[in-house]
Amino acid sequence: MQLIDAQCRAEQARAVLDMWLEAEILDHSETALVGALITILDGVPESIRDHINSLPAMGAE
Numbered sequence: 001m002q003l004i005d006a007q008c009r010a011e012q013a014r015a016v017l018d019m020w021l022e023a024e025i026l027d028h029s030e031t032a033l034v035g036a037l038i039t040i041l042d043g044v045p046e047s048i049r050d051h052i053n054s055l056p057a058m059g060a061e
Contacts, residue, residue, distance in 0.1 A: 007048040014041050 017038050020026060026034060 003048050003052050007045045010041055010044045010048070014038060
């Protein structure tokens with residue numbers, strides 16, 4: 001998997017978790033677990049993006 005794809009998947013996972021929280025269909029324990037997953041994902045897409053942006057451009061010398 002390429003890094004850009006990993007970045008997109010992390011962003012998509014965060015969006016799904018946010019939707020679950022907003023749907024208010026979870027009990028307290030499930031809400032805590034979803035919140036924990038969101039916390040784990042915090043900063044991951046940004047870190048991947050920063051790493052991609054720090055790589056030299058292909059073909060650059």
